[in-house]
Amino acid sequence: MTAGGRRSVVVTPCGDGGPILVRGADVIEDADGTAHVVTRPVVALCTCEKSQRLPWCDGTHKAVERGRRRREGAA
Amino acid sequence: MHLPRERGPLSSAVLTALSGDGPLDAVALVERVTALSDETDVLVDDDFHLTLWTMYELHYRGFDGVDDDWEWDPELLRLRHAMEERLLAEYRFATSEWVHASMEATGDVPTRLFALTEMVPGAPLSSYMQREASREEFVEYMQHKSIYHLKESDPQSFVLARLSGRPKVALAELQYDEYGAGRPEQLHQALFAKGLDVCGLSSEYGAYIDLAPGSTLAVTNVMNLFVLRRSLAAAAMGHLGAFEATSSEPCRKVAGGCRRLGLPDLVASYFDEHIEADAVHEQLAFRDICGGMVAERPELLGDVFFGAAAYLFSEALAGGAMLDAWREGRSSLRSGTGDPGTASFETAVAS
Ligand code: FES
Ligand SMILES: [Fe+2]
Numbered sequence: 033m034t035a036g037g038r039r040s041v042v043v044t045p046c047g048d049g050g051p052i053l054v055r056g057a058d059v060i061e062d063a064d065g066t067a068h069v070v071t072r073p074v075v076a077l078c079t080c081e082k083s084q085r086l087p088w089c090d091g092t093h094k095a096v097e098r099g100r101r102r103r104e105g106a107a
Numbered sequence: 108m109h110l111p112r113e114r115g116p117l118s119s120a121v122l123t124a125l126s127g128d129g130p131l132d133a134v135a136l137v138e139r140v141t142a143l144s145d146e147t148d149v150l151v152d153d154d155f156h157l158t159l160w161t162m163y164e165l166h167y168r169g170f171d172g173v174d175d176d177w178e179w180d181p182e183l184l185r186l187r188h189a190m191e192e193r194l195l196a197e198y199r200f201a202t203s204e205w206v207h208a209s210m211e212a213t214g215d216v217p218t219r220l221f222a223l224t225e226m227v228p229g230a231p232l233s234s235y236m237q238r239e240a241s242r243e244e245f246v247e248y249m250q251h252k253s254i255y256h257l258k259e260s261d262p263q264s265f266v267l268a269r270l271s272g273r274p275k276v277a278l279a280e281l282q283y284d285e286y287g288a289g290r291p292e293q294l295h296q297a298l299f300a301k302g303l304d305v306c307g308l309s310s311e312y313g314a315y316i317d318l319a320p321g322s323t324l325a326v327t328n329v330m331n332l333f334v335l336r337r338s339l340a341a342a343a344m345g346h347l348g349a350f351e352a353t354s355s356e357p358c359r360k361v362a363g364g365c366r367r368l369g370l371p372d373l374v375a376s377y378f379d380e381h382i383e384a385d386a387v388h389e390q391l392a393f394r395d396i397c398g399g400m401v402a403e404r405p406e407l408l409g410d411v412f413f414g415a416a417a418y419l420f421s422e423a424l425a426g427g428a429m430l431d432a433w434r435e436g437r438s439s440l441r442s443g444t445g446d447p448g449t450a451s452f453e454t455a456v457a458s
């Protein structure tokens with residue numbers, strides 16, 4: 033991807049309990065050492081650990097955040 | 108594709124002209140649009156939306172036997188402009204409360220956009236698909252969705268040339284994923300087409316146009332209004348973001364519905380792909396595209412919110428109309444007796 037030949041991996045946290053965006057990776061290895069092949073130009077890695085499609089984010093963090101806000105509001 | 112069937116005076120006039128069966132009197136038609144009574148619900152009106160839909164389709168693939176250069180016919184564009192202004196006014200009015208609340212809210216642009224997606228009340232369509240829909244209703248759902256998904260992401264490609272810097276790069280990344288990321292079999296349009304095929308439906312482009320009610324056509328009309336007008340590029344991107352940000356969770360539910368109904372795996376595959384893909388796309392759209400556009404030009408903030416709210420509102424109307432029909436025990440589609448779409452559906456059920 034870069035003029036130097038090897039493309040660089042770029043990691044961008046989204047914040048707010050959301051995922052980390054990764055560009056330029058070929059494989060993501062999870063905590064168990066399982067390799068997940070990257071097939072998209074950008075992937076979103078789950079950080080809330082509630083995704084049903086780990087290691088990928090499936091948007092569940094939004095429901096997690098909603099629940100947190102509700103509890104905070106109620107408290 | 109074939110020209111659709113007329114649904115009233117506006118569509119009849121436009122379809123007659125496109126077929127070469129008569130001249131287009133744009134002045135008279137514009138007057139008709141201006142004089143539309145308050146009783147005409149422009150948000151969902153069948154004749155209004157089929158007319159707009161037909162004019163927009165000239166920018167995509169056109170119609171069998173219709174001269175492609177109708178696309179830039181000044182008389183047709185004059186009519187379209189009048190209709191768009193009317194629709195825009197209705198949408199600005201309908202969404203003003205949410206746009207206003209978002210303008211007043213604190214936080215960065217993506218945070219406020221995500222909050223907006225929770226502010227606009229939606230129709231519980233995906234929950235219904237997950238838990239209650241019958242097989243017939245699911246098949247109807249696919250027919251409604253075919254209106255957009257057989258040209259999924261094509262509208263937003265019109266906007267790419269109007270962006271620069273980070274928003275442009277992010278939209279290109281998003282579109283590359285929508286277009287299969289180098290694998291033709293993963294083209295999202297093709298995934299949806301396969302889903303239609305295995306349901307026994309037609310995946311031919313535009314096959315169900317005559318069955319789609321105004322509320323369903325309005326979803327793509329609003330999208331086209333935004334993507335084709337450079338002055339509304341920010342609204343187009345807010346619209347895209349709201350689409351992506353309300354997709355992962357509903358797609359998980361709809362995929363669950365496919366499995367509950369025992370539909371072929373290829374139907375669920377389309378929705379499965381979107382659980383993951385759209386969890387990425389929502390971030391690209393709200394952070395890099397919308398956030399980036401507003402960082403460069405802060406005056407675009409209101410347009411971004413308007414586009415997002417407009418999408419959510421259009422889907423709520425379309426989904427609400429489907430649910431209303433099913434709760435009343437009717438079909439959510441227009442009756443299309445003798446229509447090729449209906450015929451293929453019947454064959455599918457019989458086989
Ligand atoms: S970060 Fe999105 S599901 Fe966990
Ligand atoms: Fe897609």
Ligand SMILES: [Fe+2]
Pocket residue numbers: 285351384385388
């Ligand atoms: Fe997407």
